[in-house]
Amino acid sequence: MKYVVRRKVKADSCIGLIILSLFGDIKQYAIKAIKMTGLGTSFISIKWLSDRVILSVLLTLLLFLSADVRAQVLQPRRFEIPIGQNETNFEIIPAQDEGLFLYRAFTGTRSGQLHLIHLDTAFAEKWSGFLPVEKNYFVIGKKAYNSQLYLLLRYKDYSKNDFILIIVDGATGNYTRRIIKGYIPFSPTEFQVARAAVLIGGYYNKVPIVLHFSLANFQSRVLPGIFNESGELNQIRVNEDGNFDVLISALNFQKQRTLWVKNYDVQGNLLRNFTLDVQDNRHLIFGRSLKATNDIQIIAGVYGSRSAEFSRGIFIASIDPSGLQKIRYYNFGDLENFFKYMKAKREKRVKDRIERRKIKGKKIKFNYRFLVHELVSYKDQFVLLGEAFYPKYSSVSPYGSFFSPIGRPANGMIQNGRIFEGYFYTHAVVMGFTPEGNLLWDNSFEINDVRTFTLEQFVKLDVDNDEIALLYLYENQLRTKLIRDNDVIEGKTTDPIITGSVNDVVKKSGSTNKLEYWYSEYLYAYGVQEIESQVKGQRNKRVFYINKVKHVD
Known part of the structure; x- marks a missing residue:
C-alpha cells in the first residue's frame, strides 16, 4: 500500500x-x-x-x-434543540434535498402524540406540530419518499395484528392514516416504500414473509413465492423503476446455504425466482443486491461454513437477464489490505503464514464475523463496503461481588450465565469490482473503540470521480480516511463536531451519536451533547444537535 x-x-x-x-x-x-x-x-x-x-x-x-x-471535513450548518435530562431524543428521517424530518414520541401525560419537525437543507424550519396516535402504538418503521414521510406503527404486543400507516405531506404537514391488515402475528424487521406500495418484511415462526400494501387500492397481501421454510431475510431493495428484489438466505435442496433471489414488479407480482448456484463446501451467508445497466443484477456478500456464524471471504455474483450466473469467491487471506487494521508486526506474521500455506498448497482459512452493508456504482465498477466485528462476553458470578451485586448489568445483557457487553468493530473493508465480478482493488479502515448492542453500519462512503473518503463518528470526533483504490491518499484524521458557538465546550457526548447519509455529497451527524459555556453567567445546557457534514479534498 x-x-x-x-x-x-x-x-x-x-x-x-x-x-x-x-x-x-x-x-x-x-x-x-x-x-x-x-x-x-x-x-x-x-x-x-x-x-x-x-x-x-x-x-x-x-x-x-x-x-x-490535508483534505477537510466541513460542517457549514448546525441545528440544535435544548432538551431536558429525561426527555426523549429525536429520530431523524432524511428526505434527500428536501431536508430532514424529525420526530419523537411523548409518553406519560401526553401519551399518544408524535412531535414532528420538517427542516430544509439549511436547517430552516418548514413546519412543526403534534400528530395524535392511538394509545399503545409505537413507530417501528420510517421512510421519506417522493416528498412524503411514511410512518409505520404497530401495537405493543401481538394481540392486534394490523398496522397503522401515517403518510405526512412534506410541503404542508397534512397527513392521512391507513390501516394495513396484518392477517398473521408476524414480527416486522424491515420497512420499505416503493413507487406504488409499502413493503413490510419480517418473520412468522422463523419463516420470512413480506407484506405488500398497495397505495392505489389500499389492499394488503402476503407476497407470493417468498418461502415455506425457515430462513433469514437479508434485504428488500427497491429499484428506480419501482420494481423490487427480496433476498433470503436459506438452505437449498442439497442442504447448502445459499441466497434465494426474488424479483417483483410494482404491483407485487413475482417476475423471477432463482437461487445462486454455490460450489461444494461453500455456503452463502449474507448478501446485498444492486441493479446494474442492461438489466444485469449484481449480488455481493459473504460466504463461509455451514454454521453461517463465521465468514471466510467475499463473493460477488453477476446474473444477466437470461439467468446466466457468474460467481467469484475471494478469501480474506487473498486480499491485499484486509489485515491493515492490525499492528505492523502482527500483520506481517499473518501474511507470512499465508505465504507459507500457499507454498505448501494448503487452504487458507480465516473466520470473521463480517457484514456487507453497501454495494454502489463507482465510475465503471462497483464498490462493496463491509465491516468486521466480534461479540464480547464476560462471566458473571452467581454470588455477585461487593463491587458488582447480582442484578441486571448496567449496559450488557445476561445470556447463558454470561454478560453480553456488545459488538466491537475492528475494521471496515472496501473493495472494487468489475461488472463481471473481477476484483480490482481492496482497502480497509481501522475502527477504534466502537461498541453497539445492535449490528449497524458505522463507516460511510463519500465517493467522487477520483477518490473515496471513509468516515465514521465516535465520541464527538469525525474520523476520516482518504483512499484511491489500493492507495492511501491520507491516513486517519480527526475533526471535532463543531458547536453552535466558539464559547461552547462539549463536556459529554451521547453514546447514540451517529453519522448518516443525506443528499448529494452531504452527510449529517447528530446526537446529544452536554455543553458548558465559557461565557460568565451563561448556564450549561443539554442539546439535541444536527451538523451538516461535507468532505472536501
Whole structure:
C-alpha cells in the first residue's frame, strides 16, 4: 500500500516562501508569505517588526499550514434543540434535498402524540406540530419518499395484528392514516416504500414473509413465492423503476446455504425466482443486491461454513437477464489490505503464514464475523463496503461481588450465565469490482473503540470521480480516511463536531451519536451533547444537535 502525499498549490508556495525567508532576506519573503495566507491586514506594521518577532510568526504559520493542507471535513450548518435530562431524543428521517424530518414520541401525560419537525437543507424550519396516535402504538418503521414521510406503527404486543400507516405531506404537514391488515402475528424487521406500495418484511415462526400494501387500492397481501421454510431475510431493495428484489438466505435442496433471489414488479407480482448456484463446501451467508445497466443484477456478500456464524471471504455474483450466473469467491487471506487494521508486526506474521500455506498448497482459512452493508456504482465498477466485528462476553458470578451485586448489568445483557457487553468493530473493508465480478482493488479502515448492542453500519462512503473518503463518528470526533483504490491518499484524521458557538465546550457526548447519509455529497451527524459555556453567567445546557457534514479534498 502506497501513501500519496497531498499538497495544495497555495500552501506549497507559502511554505516555500517561509523556508526561503529562513535562509535569505527574512522580511522580503516573510511579507509575501504572510500576505498569501490572507493575514496581511493583521500585520500592517510587519516591516517595522524585528527579525526575531517575524521569525516566531513564520514558524507558527509553518506549523499551521503543514497541518492544514490535508483534505477537510466541513460542517457549514448546525441545528440544535435544548432538551431536558429525561426527555426523549429525536429520530431523524432524511428526505434527500428536501431536508430532514424529525420526530419523537411523548409518553406519560401526553401519551399518544408524535412531535414532528420538517427542516430544509439549511436547517430552516418548514413546519412543526403534534400528530395524535392511538394509545399503545409505537413507530417501528420510517421512510421519506417522493416528498412524503411514511410512518409505520404497530401495537405493543401481538394481540392486534394490523398496522397503522401515517403518510405526512412534506410541503404542508397534512397527513392521512391507513390501516394495513396484518392477517398473521408476524414480527416486522424491515420497512420499505416503493413507487406504488409499502413493503413490510419480517418473520412468522422463523419463516420470512413480506407484506405488500398497495397505495392505489389500499389492499394488503402476503407476497407470493417468498418461502415455506425457515430462513433469514437479508434485504428488500427497491429499484428506480419501482420494481423490487427480496433476498433470503436459506438452505437449498442439497442442504447448502445459499441466497434465494426474488424479483417483483410494482404491483407485487413475482417476475423471477432463482437461487445462486454455490460450489461444494461453500455456503452463502449474507448478501446485498444492486441493479446494474442492461438489466444485469449484481449480488455481493459473504460466504463461509455451514454454521453461517463465521465468514471466510467475499463473493460477488453477476446474473444477466437470461439467468446466466457468474460467481467469484475471494478469501480474506487473498486480499491485499484486509489485515491493515492490525499492528505492523502482527500483520506481517499473518501474511507470512499465508505465504507459507500457499507454498505448501494448503487452504487458507480465516473466520470473521463480517457484514456487507453497501454495494454502489463507482465510475465503471462497483464498490462493496463491509465491516468486521466480534461479540464480547464476560462471566458473571452467581454470588455477585461487593463491587458488582447480582442484578441486571448496567449496559450488557445476561445470556447463558454470561454478560453480553456488545459488538466491537475492528475494521471496515472496501473493495472494487468489475461488472463481471473481477476484483480490482481492496482497502480497509481501522475502527477504534466502537461498541453497539445492535449490528449497524458505522463507516460511510463519500465517493467522487477520483477518490473515496471513509468516515465514521465516535465520541464527538469525525474520523476520516482518504483512499484511491489500493492507495492511501491520507491516513486517519480527526475533526471535532463543531458547536453552535466558539464559547461552547462539549463536556459529554451521547453514546447514540451517529453519522448518516443525506443528499448529494452531504452527510449529517447528530446526537446529544452536554455543553458548558465559557461565557460568565451563561448556564450549561443539554442539546439535541444536527451538523451538516461535507468532505472536501
